[in-house]
Amino acid sequence: HKGPYFAPLYEPLPDDVKFYYDGKPMKLNVATEEIATFYAKMLDHEYTTKEIFQNNFFYDWRKEMTSEERKKIKHLEKCDFKEMHKYFVDKNEARKALPKEEKQKLKEEADKIQEEYGYCILDGHREKIGNFKTEPPGLFRGRGDHPKMGMLKKRIMPEDVIINCSKDSQTPEPPSGHKWKEVRCDNTVTWLASWTENIQNSIKYIMLNPSSKLKGEKDWQKYEVARRLKGVVNKIRSQYRADWKSREMKKRQRSVALYFIDKLALRAGNEKEEGETADTVGCCSLRVEHIKLHPELDGQEHVVEFDFLGKDSIRYYNKVPVEKPVFKNLQLFMENKDPGDDLFDRLNTTVLNKHLQDLMDGLTAKVFRTYNASITLQEQLKALTDAEDNVAAKLLSYNRANRAVAILCNHQRATPKSFEKSMQNLQAKIDAKKEQLGEAQMELKRAKADLKAKKDVKSKAAVEKKKKLLEKIQEQLLKLNVQATDKEENKQIALGTSKLNYLDPRISVAWCKKFGVPIEKIYNKTQREKFAWAIDMADEDFEF
């Protein structure tokens, strides 16, 4: 491979685009100016209204200033980035308004870079790389209440990059005048290049695209582990039920946690360093404040109310009736604890996974998510699909099955900005179609009357024609209604993550084959590339 493609260097602002401090124009040093542009570009983003973001930015920015600049620039409120902001907005619009040929030229240049840096040779095969570009410098955008939001993410230089390639291959050349941090030949890992980022001090990697053989095989393995769980899950379930009554507190906590992971598809929940990241939890890291116990709620017994922020600070809110021993155990775990205390104080992910490993080779907490997602899809497809339906209705069933999984895994999205409007538009279309339908019915009636009166060939043909038209309109209306239902149900649910990461693609491939739905209807080009192994492998009788 050729190593990473580096982010373009900073281009200083034209002289007429000014930064103002305390109302007066101020020429900034290039390095200072570059960081200022990061903030200026984000001016109409919500981030810049947040105090933590502002403080982190200002603190990091001042560190990079010259001492004269630092002496002068003391308050962010006195900084005026508006002109800079406008410059970037205009530039963006100008780029969008470029004539076709110019755009084509830019596209070709991008393709050339992709061609040159976007592929590698692995075991003699040319494979697509996933992310071959280094991340450009900018301001860190954490999710949720991240204590580090707004901090300066530094530019990655060749001197930061470790190259991994095989001994007998040609080592990629660093950009002229530069050196790599290190070149190594480690064939026990899959990454091609790596660097350490300065915000969390974690390593970033350049790895292969999901369509590659290597990633495909791993994906397949993942689902095979989940299928093995299918064979032992009943045993595991009776085991953890028995453990609810264990004399050991540790076992009780472990078995209740496992129940949650299995029933609710919660994530494992590693401990996190306090103050370094947003405060989010998974199963093992749940705190007392995250659940409420209701002996009775809305006519149901032993209801647990969950309310916590999970991965990416997505809220998990759910009221679940649980089995009585679970409820009793939870009461026990919460005794004499403060809201901020760990619910499972004798448990962590290491302990849990050690136990799972003993139950089944390769079993970890996340396998339950994969297993329950895939088995849910399979069951839902079976329950919802009607072989007599047309393709559109079958696709609605597929989406509904997919949606059941997304709900289980709590995959959410922000309601799209244009949702209300596009829903209205769709409704208007439906109304118009209904009117059209009424008209068509009238016309058919008239044609029939005509036929009765004349009984000639011509009017018979007219009746047939009107019948056809009516059918066509009815079908169109049905399709629109299906679309509307699908859209409404999907408002805040993200189907993509489960489709890409949790659902054994062979289930979907088999379903398509069985019900005569073209595979392109459920997987787009990229997805077909990623799931090529499954499309190859699965026939219509595949069972997860």
Added chain:
DNA sequence: CATACTGACTCAGAAACGTTCTT
């Protein structure tokens, strides 16, 4: 054992981008 820390990998939603449909 408990704990801290590192490394490598999967999984996550937002935003940018490109294509298609409407007006």
Added chain:
DNA sequence: TAAGAACGTTTCTGAGTCAGTAT
């Protein structure tokens, strides 16, 4: 038929999981 809205696709990079090692 061109502009622009809507929608699907791709990119981006942050946030998890989990194993391994040192202390």
